[in-house]
Amino acid sequence: MSSTAVPPAPPKKVNRIGLEVADYRGARTTLCAGCGHNAISERIIESFYEMGVPPHRVAKLSGIGCSSKSPAYFMGTAFGFNAVHGRMPSIATGAVLANRDLVAIGVSGDGDTASIGIGQFVHLMRRNLPMIYIIEDNGVYGLTKGQFSATADIGSKLKTGVINDLPPIDTCALAIQLGATYVGRSFSGDKHQLKALLQGAIAHRGTVMLDVISPCVTFNDHEGSTKSYSYVKDHEEPLGDVSFVPFFQDIEVEYEPGATKEITLFDGSKVLLHKLPADYDPADKCDALRVLTEAHDKNEVVTGLFYVNTEQEDFITMLDLVDEPLATLPESRVRPPRKVLDELMESYR
Amino acid sequence: MKRHRLDPETKKATFAIVQAEDELAAIGMALGAGWAGARSMTSTSGPGISLMSEFVGLGYYAEIPAVIFDVQRVGPSTGLPTRTAQGDVLKNAFLSHGDTRHLMLFPSSVEECFSMAIEAFDLAEEFQTPVFVMTDLDLGMNNWMADPFEYPTKPMARGKVLSAEDLNRLGGFGRYTDVDGDGIGYRTLPGTHHRAAGYFTRGSGHNARAKYSERPEDYVQNMERLSRKLETARTKVLAPEFQEGKESDFGILGYGTSHWAIVEARDQLKQEYGLETDYCRVRGFPFNPSVLDFIRNHSRVYVVDQNRDAQMYSLLRLEVDDDCVGKLRRVRHFNGLPIDARSVTDSIVSLEGVK
Ligand SMILES: Cc1ncc(C[n+]2csc(CCOP(=O)(O)OP(=O)(O)O)c2C)c(N)n1
Ligand code: SF4
Numbered sequence: 001m002s003s004t005a006v007p008p009a010p011p012k013k014v015n016r017i018g019l020e021v022a023d024y025r026g027a028r029t030t031l032c033a034g035c036g037h038n039a040i041s042e043r044i045i046e047s048f049y050e051m052g053v054p055p056h057r058v059a060k061l062s063g064i065g066c067s068s069k070s071p072a073y074f075m076g077t078a079f080g081f082n083a084v085h086g087r088m089p090s091i092a093t094g095a096v097l098a099n100r101d102l103v104a105i106g107v108s109g110d111g112d113t114a115s116i117g118i119g120q121f122v123h124l125m126r127r128n129l130p131m132i133y134i135i136e137d138n139g140v141y142g143l144t145k146g147q148f149s150a151t152a153d154i155g156s157k158l159k160t161g162v163i164n165d166l167p168p169i170d171t172c173a174l175a176i177q178l179g180a181t182y183v184g185r186s187f188s189g190d191k192h193q194l195k196a197l198l199q200g201a202i203a204h205r206g207t208v209m210l211d212v213i214s215p216c217v218t219f220n221d222h223e224g225s226t227k228s229y230s231y232v233k234d235h236e237e238p239l240g241d242v243s244f245v246p247f248f249q250d251i252e253v254e255y256e257p258g259a260t261k262e263i264t265l266f267d268g269s270k271v272l273l274h275k276l277p278a279d280y281d282p283a284d285k286c287d288a289l290r291v292l293t294e295a296h297d298k299n300e301v302v303t304g305l306f307y308v309n310t311e312q313e314d315f316i317t318m319l320d321l322v323d324e325p326l327a328t329l330p331e332s333r334v335r336p337p338r339k340v341l342d343e344l345m346e347s348y349r
Numbered sequence: 350m351k352r353h354r355l356d357p358e359t360k361k362a363t364f365a366i367v368q369a370e371d372e373l374a375a376i377g378m379a380l381g382a383g384w385a386g387a388r389s390m391t392s393t394s395g396p397g398i399s400l401m402s403e404f405v406g407l408g409y410y411a412e413i414p415a416v417i418f419d420v421q422r423v424g425p426s427t428g429l430p431t432r433t434a435q436g437d438v439l440k441n442a443f444l445s446h447g448d449t450r451h452l453m454l455f456p457s458s459v460e461e462c463f464s465m466a467i468e469a470f471d472l473a474e475e476f477q478t479p480v481f482v483m484t485d486l487d488l489g490m491n492n493w494m495a496d497p498f499e500y501p502t503k504p505m506a507r508g509k510v511l512s513a514e515d516l517n518r519l520g521g522f523g524r525y526t527d528v529d530g531d532g533i534g535y536r537t538l539p540g541t542h543h544r545a546a547g548y549f550t551r552g553s554g555h556n557a558r559a560k561y562s563e564r565p566e567d568y569v570q571n572m573e574r575l576s577r578k579l580e581t582a583r584t585k586v587l588a589p590e591f592q593e594g595k596e597s598d599f600g601i602l603g604y605g606t607s608h609w610a611i612v613e614a615r616d617q618l619k620q621e622y623g624l625e626t627d628y629c630r631v632r633g634f635p636f637n638p639s640v641l642d643f644i645r646n647h648s649r650v651y652v653v654d655q656n657r658d659a660q661m662y663s664l665l666r667l668e669v670d671d672d673c674v675g676k677l678r679r680v681r682h683f684n685g686l687p688i689d690a691r692s693v694t695d696s697i698v699s700l701e702g703v704k
């Protein structure tokens with residue numbers, strides 16, 4: 001035994017499955033310093049770490065764009081898939097159906113979703129596929145130097161002076177109307193709210209759609225832009241406060257009855273919605289759509305968790321798939337015996 | 350499927366069928382599932398093939414298995430949507446932008462649609478790439494007689510997939526590293542419980558370890574390896590079938606549903622004109638070396654195509670040695686109706702200058 005006493009290293013901080021936060025990091029970002037997308041990656045890292053999701057079970061999916069590059073910058077040991085522009089939903093659908101144990105997180109941009117990708121987006125929402133779909137929404141095509149996307153607000157101005165004169169697509173309203181079951185909007189600069197929404201997203205089963213306003217500092221952060229840091233800070237109107245209590249944390253949360261709505265999610269975790277407007281019911285689509293429409297009329301950026309439906313069947317349940325991932329079924333379970341083929345052939349005689 | 354693919358105990362499905370909103374999504378779902386390790390397929394015809402083009406290029410470059418049945422019909426555009434053709438041969442060989450090249454199988458009968466489907470799933474996973482089964486509207490929609498299908502005798506070939514135990518032994522892996530010299534790398538499936546299992550799949554430039562790369566050497570090496578992979582495929586896709594005449598004058602080369610017309614035309618040529626012929630029925634692409642030998646070993650070869658632009662003929666011209674190009678002759682039938690023996694016979698007789 002050595003006689004020189006080595007001071008014990010301070011215990012490493014680990015999550016409930018024994019991993020450090022470093023295990024949830026990815027490659028160094030190549031996005032611009034100050035890009036909102038980087039802050040969202042940070043919140044994703046924290047949320048998956050704190051929830052103790054095993055990285056090897058995570059499928060990170062994206063389309064094309066600066067936002068779609070970001071899955072390379074979190075959870076480096078997870079499985080990543082950069083699809084083609086606007087078509088990540090179909091890749092996600094195939095992957096999740098092939099392996100129902102995957103925790104699928106899709107990261108898209110407003111161009112990738114609302115411009116080229118709107119077709120696959122709406123059909124993904126209809127199917128309530130269990131996955132988390134995040135739009136990193138800056139109102140422009142960042143990667144291709146800042147043209148307007150379909151979420152740009154009327155009257156918003158490009159650096160070149162070009163003014164957008166078409167109405168924006170509200171991806172949250174669309175998602176709610178079409179069948180997504182956990183829908184919210186946040187801001188890359190709002191650490192607390194975004195993390196609570198993301199942790200709730202992990203705890204939910206069904207399609208999660210989060211539109212996160214994420215300013216593009218290079219092409220859309222100037223005076224006259226409605227997706228700049230300062231515009232969103234000035235016009236953000238949170239629909240109450242969101243907090244999250246994971247299922248594995250044994251804490252009683254004190255709150256004023258009546259003023260807080262508690263929603264128990266699939267894994268037993270809870271989201272708490274405080275200070276919602278009077279009579280707002282997060283299980284009521286109409287309430288959500290009214291709030292979103294009114295916010296547009298008032299030029300407000302409403303954020304928060306708008307709609308949660310914990311009852312709706314997800315796509316895997318609807319297809320009644322076996323419990324094991326289809327991809328892992330051995331040949332004996334997927335190739336019917338000779339007798340079946342022979343009988344089938346007989347029936348055609 | 351509901352009758353034969355429910356789990357006997359739980360009665361739950363061991364399959365998933367999705368009616369996709371369009372062909373962009375259909376091929377995306379097939380690739381997503383193939384990436385995640387399930388066997389997957391989609392079927393379509395010309396307009397759908399055009400829509401799938403971008404994703405098929407991703408499947409080639411990111412190396413993801415999927416099977417695509419193309420029930421070819423008459424194009425271009427909507428064309429004659431209820432009529433038959435072999436109009437997608439050249440297109441599918443190179444579908445998508447950039448340098449691409451795809452595996453194709455050409456069934457001639459209902460039985461082969463079944464046996465080649467099995468073959469296509471094996472090839473897709475062995476070569477980690479999209480595979481086309483090139484049927485046509487005549488075969489896909491008209492009534493045909495068939496013998497009972499034969500039950501598969503081979504186990505499924507699932508290709509080079511590393512498990513967590515493999516990774517423990519190896520310590521790690523490079524997704525696009527050519528370990529075996531056949532151009533085919535090893536892959537892991539999402540969900541594999543090992544720190545070294547995860548990798549990033551992308552349609553942008555990547556190096557042998559699946560990292561993003563724009564380095565010229567990485568790009569060239571990767572593209573050369575993909576070429577090698579397709580070279581390996583030459584002897585793995587189905588070899589052609591041959592029929593020989595007695596001291597024959599020349600060769601006929603055909604594929605798909607032209608087969609039956611060619612068989613009959615050979616009889617007509619012999620009986621009516623005394624012309625003996627050899628016959629090569631191509632069953633796969635990239636071409637097996639014996640296809641090219643067939644051309645080399647004949648003074649002239651009539652290539653039978655059901656399209657205006659002699660697409661198989663053109664594809665062969667790209668592949669044969671320069672001194673063989675002149676041996677190829679075009680026999681085309683493209684009026685939307687299934688090809689008949691008489692039109693093959695008449696074309697050959699007139700090209701031969703026989704009276
Ligand atoms: C089919 C196709 N069309 C166009 C492009 C070019 N392109 C690349 S990224 C992009 C827009 C990305 O915008 P967004 O999704 O908002 O991402 P951001 O860069 O703003 O994060 C476009 C048009 C492409 N890659 N593929
Ligand atoms: S161009 Fe804009 S969106 Fe792209 S990385 Fe830079 S700041 Fe972010």
Ligand SMILES: [Mg+2]
Pocket residue numbers: 065109110111136137138139140141142149
């Ligand atoms: Mg954008």
